[in-house]
Amino acid sequence: MDYFVELFFSGLTRGSIYALIALGYTMVYGIIGLINFAHGEIYMIGAFTALIVSTVLSIFGFPLPAIIILTALAAAIWASAYGYTVEKLAYRPLRNASRLSPLISAIGMSIFLQNYVLLAQTPDFLPFPALIPDFDFMEPYAGFIGSSDLVILVTTTVIMILLTLLIKFTRTGKAMRATAQDRKMAMLVGINVDHVISITFILGSALAAIGGMLIASHIGQINFYIGFIAGIKAFTAAVLGGIGSIPGAVLGSFILGLTESFATGYVSSDYEDVFAFSLLVLILIFRPSGLLGKATIEKV
Amino acid sequence: MLSFKDFGRACVVALWFMVLTFPLMVIKVNPIDRVITWRWHNMVWVGVGSFLCYLASRAWQIHRDARLRRIRLGQEEEKEPLSRRILQNPSIYRPLLAAGALFFLAFPGLFSTYQTNIMITALMYVVLGLGLNIVVGVAGLLDLGYVAFYAVGAYAYALLNLHFGLGFWTVLPIGGLLAATFGILLGFPVLRLRGDYLAIVTLGFGEIIRLILENWNEFSHGPSGISNIPRPGFFGIQMSLDQSITYLYYLMIGMVLFTIFVVNRLQNSRIGRAWFALREDEIACQAMGIDKTRTKLTAFALGATWAGMVGVIFAAKTTFVNPASFTFLESAIILCIVVLGGMGSIVGVIIAALVLILLPEYLRAFSEYRMLVFGAVLVIMMVFRPQGIVANIRKTYRVEEG
Amino acid sequence: MNPILEVKGLTMDFGGIRALDHLDLHVNQGEIVALIGPNGAGKTTFFNCLTGLYKPTAGDLLLTPPGGRTRRLGGLKPNHVTRQGLARTFQNIRLFPNMTVLENVMIGRHCRTRAKVLGAIFRDRRTRQEEREIVALSISILEELGLADMINEFAKNLPYGAQRRLEIARALATEPLILLLDEPAAGMNPQETRELDELICRIRDKGLSILLIEHDMKLVMSLSDHIFVMDYGRKIADGTPEEIRTNPAVIKAYLGEDVDDA
Numbered sequence: 013m014d015y016f017v018e019l020f021f022s023g024l025t026r027g028s029i030y031a032l033i034a035l036g037y038t039m040v041y042g043i044i045g046l047i048n049f050a051h052g053e054i055y056m057i058g059a060f061t062a063l064i065v066s067t068v069l070s071i072f073g074f075p076l077p078a079i080i081i082l083t084a085l086a087a088a089i090w091a092s093a094y095g096y097t098v099e100k101l102a103y104r105p106l107r108n109a110s111r112l113s114p115l116i117s118a119i120g121m122s123i124f125l126q127n128y129v130l131l132a133q134t135p136d137f138l139p140f141p142a143l144i145p146d147f148d149f150m151e152p153y154a155g156f157i158g159s160s161d162l163v164i165l166v167t168t169t170v171i172m173i174l175l176t177l178l179i180k181f182t183r184t185g186k187a188m189r190a191t192a193q194d195r196k197m198a199m200l201v202g203i204n205v206d207h208v209i210s211i212t213f214i215l216g217s218a219l220a221a222i223g224g225m226l227i228a229s230h231i232g233q234i235n236f237y238i239g240f241i242a243g244i245k246a247f248t249a250a251v252l253g254g255i256g257s258i259p260g261a262v263l264g265s266f267i268l269g270l271t272e273s274f275a276t277g278y279v280s281s282d283y284e285d286v287f288a289f290s291l292l293v294l295i296l297i298f299r300p301s302g303l304l305g306k307a308t309i310e311k312v
Numbered sequence: 313m314l315s316f317k318d319f320g321r322a323c324v325v326a327l328w329f330m331v332l333t334f335p336l337m338v339i340k341v342n343p344i345d346r347v348i349t350w351r352w353h354n355m356v357w358v359g360v361g362s363f364l365c366y367l368a369s370r371a372w373q374i375h376r377d378a379r380l381r382r383i384r385l386g387q388e389e390e391k392e393p394l395s396r397r398i399l400q401n402p403s404i405y406r407p408l409l410a411a412g413a414l415f416f417l418a419f420p421g422l423f424s425t426y427q428t429n430i431m432i433t434a435l436m437y438v439v440l441g442l443g444l445n446i447v448v449g450v451a452g453l454l455d456l457g458y459v460a461f462y463a464v465g466a467y468a469y470a471l472l473n474l475h476f477g478l479g480f481w482t483v484l485p486i487g488g489l490l491a492a493t494f495g496i497l498l499g500f501p502v503l504r505l506r507g508d509y510l511a512i513v514t515l516g517f518g519e520i521i522r523l524i525l526e527n528w529n530e531f532s533h534g535p536s537g538i539s540n541i542p543r544p545g546f547f548g549i550q551m552s553l554d555q556s557i558t559y560l561y562y563l564m565i566g567m568v569l570f571t572i573f574v575v576n577r578l579q580n581s582r583i584g585r586a587w588f589a590l591r592e593d594e595i596a597c598q599a600m601g602i603d604k605t606r607t608k609l610t611a612f613a614l615g616a617t618w619a620g621m622v623g624v625i626f627a628a629k630t631t632f633v634n635p636a637s638f639t640f641l642e643s644a645i646i647l648c649i650v651v652l653g654g655m656g657s658i659v660g661v662i663i664a665a666l667v668l669i670l671l672p673e674y675l676r677a678f679s680e681y682r683m684l685v686f687g688a689v690l691v692i693m694m695v696f697r698p699q700g701i702v703a704n705i706r707k708t709y710r711v712e713e714g
Numbered sequence: 715m716n717p718i719l720e721v722k723g724l725t726m727d728f729g730g731i732r733a734l735d736h737l738d739l740h741v742n743q744g745e746i747v748a749l750i751g752p753n754g755a756g757k758t759t760f761f762n763c764l765t766g767l768y769k770p771t772a773g774d775l776l777l778t779p780p781g782g783r784t785r786r787l788g789g790l791k792p793n794h795v796t797r798q799g800l801a802r803t804f805q806n807i808r809l810f811p812n813m814t815v816l817e818n819v820m821i822g823r824h825c826r827t828r829a830k831v832l833g834a835i836f837r838d839r840r841t842r843q844e845e846r847e848i849v850a851l852s853i854s855i856l857e858e859l860g861l862a863d864m865i866n867e868f869a870k871n872l873p874y875g876a877q878r879r880l881e882i883a884r885a886l887a888t889e890p891l892i893l894l895l896d897e898p899a900a901g902m903n904p905q906e907t908r909e910l911d912e913l914i915c916r917i918r919d920k921g922l923s924i925l926l927i928e929h930d931m932k933l934v935m936s937l938s939d940h941i942f943v944m945d946y947g948r949k950i951a952d953g954t955p956e957e958i959r960t961n962p963a964v965i966k967a968y969l970g971e972d973v974d975d976a
Contacts, residue, residue, distance in 0.1 A: 045508075046508070047508045047511070047512060057336070060335075060336060061335050061336070063341070063343065064335050064336070064339050064340075064341050065335065067341040067343045067346070067348070068339060068341060068348055070346075071341075071346050071348060086335070090332070090335060093331075093332050094332065097328075097329075097332060101691070101695075102691045102694075102695070105695045106694060106695065109694070109698060110698070111507055111508075112448075112452060112454055112507065113694045113698050114694070115454055115507070115508055115511055116454070116647070116651055116690055116694050117690060117691045117694040117695065119456065119511075119644065119647070119690060120648075120686075120687045120688065120689070120690025120691040120694070121687065121690075121691055122687070123641070123644055123683055123684075123686060123687030123690070124684060124687030124688050124690075124691065125687075126683075126687075127681075127683040127684040127687060128336075128684060129336060131680065131681065131684060132333070132336045132337050132354070133336060133340065134340075138343060139343050139344060140343070141343055240640070244512075244515070244516065244519075247512060251509075282527045283523070283527060285519065285523055286520050286523045286524065286527075289516040289517075289519055289520045289523075290516075290520060292512070292513070292516050293502070293513050293516050293517065293520075296502070296505055296509050296512075296513050297501045297502060297505075297513075300505060300506075300509060574835050577834055577835050577837065578831070578834050578835065581829060581833075581834030581841075581845075582823075582824060582827055582829040582834065582844075582845070582848070583829070583830070583831060583834050584834065585813075585817055585820060585821055585824070586821065586824055588810070588812075588813055588817075589810045589813065589821045592810035592811060592812060592813060593808050593809075593810055593811075595767065595792075595808060596804065596808035596809070596810065597810075597821070598766075598767070598791070598792035598793050598796075599765060599767070599792055599796060599801075599802055599804075599808075600793075600796060600801075600821050600822050600824060600825070600884065600885075600888060601793045601796035601797050601822075601824055601825025601826075601888055602793055602821070602824050602825070603791075603793045604793070610831060614831065706812075706813065706814050706817065706866075706868075707814075707817075708814070708866040709816055709849060709853075709865060709866065
């Protein structure tokens, strides 16, 4: 039973990280209909920035709470800047191009960023310092849930709530929803669509960076390649929930996280990644609109 | 001309990139020894580089806009692209072709075995590029798992030889057929999907194949792979290493010619037209009576066939296969060849394959930047020249009198 | 004799919205039939159901070739519908923009020809013969439609009116029994519309039946043998042009409720 609970919580932790990344995929897809292949790389860059900033701050002798807050801020800001730049360089010029062009551009961007980090930093794994201390009050539950699991769960929940509020109630959120429904019409009623698209990339990237920082500190090491696998898994989660749907992305992420955790816990960990890929292929074949997505009819 | 304002903007862009790349380019930390290395010189490079890149792209933009304006005003004829003028003028392309043919035929005599080996690799990518070109360039299906079919061919030779002692020439067609079968098996369910989903499913499929090869030890010998695969034989004659490399080189030349011949004929056929039409507009295609699924499936399977056959040759060339040779990056390189060469353009793909494979081999200093450049090429081509270096040429017809 | 095309009780729902509501319609052999109605009446949806792009919720679509057996079209894939003898044009032109004019028409021959992969590679006699026939027939169609002098142009470089004609040429190349034209005169000037009028008559005189969606009332009235009027997915009237002109329900649908008081 304890093992089950432990797997359950580790599944939730995984799921909440996937959710932070999947939201970026789903928001971008909802607004410009593009699978942003480079999104996993943004997450990886977020993790790297976090590692660099936290190490520098700790060498300079900052106290732990300050390190955590400043690191999170720096990771989010820089990842957002990367997301914004990527959109501007690689996707915006192609907004009216044939459907293949932005996809190829996105793949190119993903390869570029991966190798950029490889060359600028290192091809090896780097150890990531544990930012979150073990809380005393978590002692009795340590058998199945760690302090960093708790922090990840709480942080993600808070972020999700904030994001929902932002999209439901603010002007920006309304503009985003309008653009997602009909970009031309949104433009006609005076919404600055370019601006909305930039904000979507910035938001998505910031979320991914926070996810990158949390998971890196949880697992304890990173390299330039972590974005590729995490990206595909988060994308799987987004598709599972119905791409373009924000609650769908969260639901899909938790389902994927839990099933992965149980599958590796009870079956075998050799095929951990095969499992996610197979799931992705199966969903796309049998229910491409996902759990909460709507089937679209192409206008003729 | 570039204005003063453009220089101002270039400064802003340079500043933006210097700040953007600051943590990753300038700082390097060692979290264990708690050491920080500051690499300020990188910041200078980034600044100068982005400044110049911005000015270059701006100059290109101004030049293009000015030309378009002149064409619109009728002051300038729309120029045929250089590549097209060469390809449509027999008195230019015939001597070029003859010189090229001579060079490639004499290659193993002129250069060392090492060079020949590199050229074999480049020629393999020519065939892979032409194969993927059918799928991506002609039929417009973005296949990111092309390397899976390459792996199928390579492992087909390795395993069939290991267990049944089958020779290279027997396995070459089998590898092609096996890859085609895999193409159909995968294609049947996924080709109904929209283009972007197809891309990610094929990517997933490619990774699944690699992960299975890595983990299923009893079948594929896991990450250590299979070694001692025989090189191709020639009527049982014993050959030295040099001889067998020369032999493989000519075999590869034959393969390239065969591929060009087949791909060219396919493109100018009923099937080829249907592929092009499918890339242009799926719905109109169906309304014209074209079976969408079957046409896509043919493209997918035929593309996979080439990958399968080159896979067999790869196994024979290196005499060793392991899963590490079949990563997503391999698919990306082949995609890059197609995109750089020009979607659907045979000449373009050949040139692009030679350039992209040979250049990093000969510019050793530059080879660690290989993948970085490949990624950048994909983006830059899409933004500035989506039709590739050699745009695809449509066949022209004459109205016959009477 | 059976009508060549008969539609019975055709219904199409999108989610909760009923786009077509028990629509009945028929086209007799050799007739030009027009389908009119205000924007959003469901005319194009009807074409999409007919050609298999949408799967209708209910109803029957029956095709009876002259002297042949009746076939159901409902549930067929679009390419099979085309093979059965329905060819269409699109409201927003859907040519293959980066293919030449001739190639666009040659694509129309696809469903009437057979060459396979091996034939394409080996170019045996039959394949070469077939290819020659495709080219010859496509060129003759283009000549008939006055496009013969631009066969090697990219379709995207054609002027608007010529693009519309090219779409018709492409549809004709599939050897249809019925030609479905979705607003062929949209965006044309009066001169081009007159030419289109003559062209449609010429096509009819060759024995094809034509079903046309059109907003240009002058064209509809002068061409049609029979007119169906739709509004809100339902048929509200049908008859000869003369009958339609004076039908109060039609006038109401087009001009609004208060027409009697005016």
